[in-house]
Amino acid sequence: MFDFDQPLDRRLPDAYKWAVGVDELPMWVADMDFATAPSVKDALVERALHGAFGYSDVPDAWRGSVVSWWSRRHGLTLDPGELVFSTGVVAVLSSAVRALTNVHENVLVQPPVYNVFWNSVVNNGRHVVESPLLFDGARWSVDWDDLERKLADPQTSLMIVCNPHNPTGTIWSADELARIGELCERYGVVVVSDEIHCELTRPGMSHVPFAAASDTCRRISVTAASPSKAFNLAGLQSAYFFAADARLRHRVERQLNTDECAEPNSFAIAGAMAAYDEGEAWLDELREYLQRNKDEVERFLSERALGIRMCPSDATYLCWLDCRGVTHDDERLCQRLRETTGLVLSPGSQYGDAGRGFLRMNVGTRRELVRDGLDRLSRGILSFS
Ligand SMILES: Cc1ncc(COP(=O)(O)O)c(C=O)c1O
Structure with a gap:
C-alpha cells in the first residue's frame, strides 16, 4: 500500500546525513x-497552514495518544501522569545523568553501544564504566559476572540500558531485563532504559519494555522513547520519558526543565500524535x-x-x-x-x-x-x- 521504493531527494542544505560528496x-x-x-505529513502541513506559532503546551490528548500506543503496541499500561515530554531522548539521558548521579560517579554502559551515551556522561563530569557485551557468533549477551562486579562498586549510581540495542539490534528478553533490574536494585543503581528503537523490530517480534520485565524494573527505572526513529522525525524534536516512581520522575523532570528541554515546538505534538494515532x-x-x-x-x-x-x-x-x-x-x-x-x-x-x-x-x-x-x-x- 505504501511505496518505500519511491525516490526522495534528501540532499537539502540542512540534511546532516546527506552532507556528503555528490558521488558518495x-x-x-x-x-x-x-x-x-502520510498521516504525519498531513498533520504537519495542517499545523503549518494554521500560521500561528506561539508557545506550545503539552495537551492531555498527547498523553492519551502515547498511553494508548504503549498499551496497543507494547502491552504496557502507563498512567498518563507518568509521562513527561522532552525535546529528545539524549536530552532525557543527559538530564537524568545530572539529576540522578553526582560528579565523578560511574554510569554503566554496555558496549558496543550508541556513542552519544559517552557524551551524556562525560560532558557532565561523570565517568563511564563499561561492561562489554559478549558475542558467541549468534547473539550478543550480558557478561553477568562483569556486570555485577561493576554495579557493586559504590561509585556506580546509574546504568543506561539500550533496549533494543543499537548497534547490535539485540532484543533483550524479559529474563535478561529482570536480572539487570534485580542486580541494579541490590546495589542501589537506577536504570535509564533508552527504547527509541523499540518500534523497529523484526515483523512478528516485539521488544520487552524494561518497565514490564518485573515490578522491580518498573520501580527503579526511567524509560526514554520517541516516535522519531520509527517515523523518521528526528528533526522534529519530539520525545518523552516515563517513570512509575514519583520521586525519580520528579527529579528528572525538574532537571529537564532546568536544562530547557521540556517544551515542545509548534510541530512536535501534532507530529507525534499523528504518528501514534494514525501511523x-x-x-x-x-x-x-x-x-x-x-x-x-x-x-x-x-x-x-x-x-x-x-x-x-x-x-x-x-x-x-x-x-x-x-x-x-x-x-x-x-x-x-x-x-x-x-x-x-x-x-x-x-x-x-x-x-x-x-x-x-x-x-x-x-x-x-x-x-x-x-x-x-x-x-x-x-x-x-
Ligand atoms: C539509542 C539511541 N538513543 C538516542 C538517539 C537520539 O535520540 P534523540 O534524537 O531523540 O536525542 C539515537 C539516535 O540514533 C539512538 O540510536
Whole structure:
C-alpha cells in the first residue's frame, strides 16, 4: 500500500546525513531516507497552514495518544501522569545523568553501544564504566559476572540500558531485563532504559519494555522513547520519558526543565500524535520492507564470501557487520571504503573498543540504494584486501 521504493531527494542544505560528496552514498547516522507516514505529513502541513506559532503546551490528548500506543503496541499500561515530554531522548539521558548521579560517579554502559551515551556522561563530569557485551557468533549477551562486579562498586549510581540495542539490534528478553533490574536494585543503581528503537523490530517480534520485565524494573527505572526513529522525525524534536516512581520522575523532570528541554515546538505534538494515532499501518509495512533490506544484506554477504558477515539481529535498520575476517582496523577500512567507493559507513570502534573490527551500515533506505551500497562495499573490500 505504501511505496518505500519511491525516490526522495534528501540532499537539502540542512540534511546532516546527506552532507556528503555528490558521488558518495551515506549509510551512517541512524536516520532513514523515506518520507514519514502520510498521516504525519498531513498533520504537519495542517499545523503549518494554521500560521500561528506561539508557545506550545503539552495537551492531555498527547498523553492519551502515547498511553494508548504503549498499551496497543507494547502491552504496557502507563498512567498518563507518568509521562513527561522532552525535546529528545539524549536530552532525557543527559538530564537524568545530572539529576540522578553526582560528579565523578560511574554510569554503566554496555558496549558496543550508541556513542552519544559517552557524551551524556562525560560532558557532565561523570565517568563511564563499561561492561562489554559478549558475542558467541549468534547473539550478543550480558557478561553477568562483569556486570555485577561493576554495579557493586559504590561509585556506580546509574546504568543506561539500550533496549533494543543499537548497534547490535539485540532484543533483550524479559529474563535478561529482570536480572539487570534485580542486580541494579541490590546495589542501589537506577536504570535509564533508552527504547527509541523499540518500534523497529523484526515483523512478528516485539521488544520487552524494561518497565514490564518485573515490578522491580518498573520501580527503579526511567524509560526514554520517541516516535522519531520509527517515523523518521528526528528533526522534529519530539520525545518523552516515563517513570512509575514519583520521586525519580520528579527529579528528572525538574532537571529537564532546568536544562530547557521540556517544551515542545509548534510541530512536535501534532507530529507525534499523528504518528501514534494514525501511523500504525505505515509502520508495519515499513518493518516488512526493512526486514527485506536486512535479509538482502545478509544473503549478499554470505554469497560473496568477502570475509564480512552480518551479525544476526532482530531490531533496528542498522546492520552490524563483523569485518574481523578482513581487518581489526575498522577506522582505516571505513576511510578506505569512502575513498575508493564513496560509501559512508560508521566505524565500529565509534561504539567503544568492543566495536573494533565492525562496521555499522544503515539500511533505512530504498532497496535500490541498499544494492548500490552492497556493490560499493564489495568493491571496496576487494580493493582493501
Ligand atoms: C539509542 C539511541 N538513543 C538516542 C538517539 C537520539 O535520540 P534523540 O534524537 O531523540 O536525542 C539515537 C539516535 O540514533 C539512538 O540510536
